[in-house]
Amino acid sequence: MKKGNLLIKNAAELVTCSGFEAKKGKAMSDLHMIFDGAVVVEEGMIKAVGKTEEILGQYPEENYEVIDASGKAVLPGFVDSHTHFLFGGYRAEEFSWRLRGDSYMEIMERGGGILSSVKATKAATREELFTSAMKRLDSMLSFGVTTVEGKSGYGLDYATEIKQLEVMKEVNAAHPIDVVSTFLGAHAVPKEYKGKEDDLIDFFIEKVMPEVAERRLAEFCDIFCEKNVFSIEQSRRLLTKAKEMGFKIKLHADEIVSLGGAELAAELGAISADHLLQASDKGIEDMAKTGVIATLLPGTAFSLKEKFARGRYMIDQNCAVALATDLNPGSCFTESIPLIFALATLYMGITTEEAITALTINGAAAVDKADKVGSIDVGKQGDLILLEFPSYKYIPYHIGVSTVEKVIKDGIVVFHKI
Numbered sequence: 521m522k523k524g525n526l527l528i529k530n531a532a533e534l535v536t537c538s539g540f541e542a543k544k545g546k547a548m549s550d551l552h553m554i555f556d557g558a559v560v561v562e563e564g565m566i567k568a569v570g571k572t573e574e575i576l577g578q579y580p581e582e583n584y585e586v587i588d589a590s591g592k593a594v595l596p597g598f599v600d601s602h603t604h605f606l607f608g609g610y611r612a613e614e615f616s617w618r619l620r621g622d623s624y625m626e627i628m629e630r631g632g633g634i635l636s637s638v639k640a641t642k643a644a645t646r647e648e649l650f651t652s653a654m655k656r657l658d659s660m661l662s663f664g665v666t667t668v669e670g671k672s673g674y675g676l677d678y679a680t681e682i683k684q685l686e687v688m689k690e691v692n693a694a695h696p697i698d699v700v701s702t703f704l705g706a707h708a709v710p711k712e713y714k715g716k717e718d719d720l721i722d723f724f725i726e727k728v729m730p731e732v733a734e735r736r737l738a739e740f741c742d743i744f745c746e747k748n749v750f751s752i753e754q755s756r757r758l759l760t761k762a763k764e765m766g767f768k769i770k771l772h773a774d775e776i777v778s779l780g781g782a783e784l785a786a787e788l789g790a791i792s793a794d795h796l797l798q799a800s801d802k803g804i805e806d807m808a809k810t811g812v813i814a815t816l817l818p819g820t821a822f823s824l825k826e827k828f829a830r831g832r833y834m835i836d837q838n839c840a841v842a843l844a845t846d847l848n849p850g851s852c853f854t855e856s857i858p859l860i861f862a863l864a865t866l867y868m869g870i871t872t873e874e875a876i877t878a879l880t881i882n883g884a885a886a887v888d889k890a891d892k893v894g895s896i897d898v899g900k901q902g903d904l905i906l907l908e909f910p911s912y913k914y915i916p917y918h919i920g921v922s923t924v925e926k927v928i929k930d931g932i933v934v935f936h937k938i
């Protein structure tokens with residue numbers, strides 16, 4: 521991808537979110553703002569950050585493409601740290617069943633849900649998967665997302681899991697958004713493995729994960745640790761092996777039933793535990809102590825009509841909280857960052873400042889990239905967004921509508937609102 525030389529000046533608010541690691545508890549409230557701020561990007565990397573007057577004294581404007589951000593707020597690009605953006609087919613029919621009262625797990629147990637996306641993903645060509653994924657990433661970019669995590673998990677067999685990860689690599693090379701890939705083979709149990717989940721775990725450990733690791737097709741390994749999917753013991757076994765193979769680990773934890781997924785994430789030193797609607801007090805305490813990031817997905821709770829995860833409580837217990845869309849074809853089909861802001865602030869007791877931290881530096885930490893993205897700091901990638909308003913406070917205030925006017929990736933303007 522091209523790298524730019526850019527100078528942004530006169531930003532009403534430069535919301536730096538400064539930091540190189542996840543922010544826990546109270547630290548999530550400090551956005552490290554610079555009023556009348558400027559930022560210099562050279563060869564795609566942030567070279568200088570400060571007050572406009574100081575920066576212009578040291579970096580002559582003629583050397584750069586210049587953006588005058590008068591009356592606008594500038595923030596780091598958002599990091600959407602939990603998505604399933606690469607899949608075949610859709611499940612609109614299933615959504616209407618859920619509206620009539622069927623539960624997500626009931627639909628899954630009768631062979632729909634994830635398994636229906638598995639069928640469609642197996643049938644899809646690489647081109648179809650590539651084209652639809654690129655479109656979804658275009659939509660994410662328009663909301664200010666510059667880094668996204670994407671999972672496999674709609675294959676559950678060798679060929680389709682590898683196909684998903686290979687196509688994700690192609691998408692990463694072709695799209696301005698950076699993609700961090702996660703292997704989620706253990707996402708559901710196909711019919712032929714019902715009652716033989718241990719065999720399926722063995723299959724992933726022996727036949728799929730070594731190749732994924734060797735070819736560096738994924739940085740993370742994840743599992744759907746849930747009642748009637750994969751147990752705590754099966755999750756511990758798969759993730760322990762994953763760590764030995766060099767993967768960083770994540771878990772879909774305590775989404776529907778309080779199984780002890782948060783506690784397991786802390787025990788294993790996972791980078792993040794995600795969903796956590798039913799996480800216990802002990803699990804939350806363990807995550808806070810061990811620094812596991814609590815990645816909350818309010819769009820999913822909203823779409824499933826479940827109670828939201830206890831975001832306020834987690835932050836008060838000194839957890840590092842990240843927020844993400846969970847874009848997927850079933851439980852939450854949305855790329856909308858404004859929706860996530862609305863739900864987090866209006867329904868979860870999370871402040872605007874905390875939500876911004878959760879979608880920038882903490883999102884970056886949830887994909888283990890807090891040293892590279894997620895804040896406006898010297899040495900990080902020039903991934904920035906310009907709002908059409910003078911303050912970050914307009915983000916949740918303009919309910920459900922994107923306030924992003926420009927998106928800059930590696931110092932190049934890659935999106936401009938018309």
Ligand SMILES: N=CN[C@@H](CCC(=O)O)C(=O)O
Pocket residue numbers: 604633634637744772775820846848849850851852
């Ligand atoms: N809960 C498990 N996995 C996904 C949903 C995937 C799907 O329904 O297709 C999630 O994170 O919400």
Ligand SMILES: [Zn+2]
Pocket residue numbers: 602603604772846
């Ligand atoms: Zn998920």
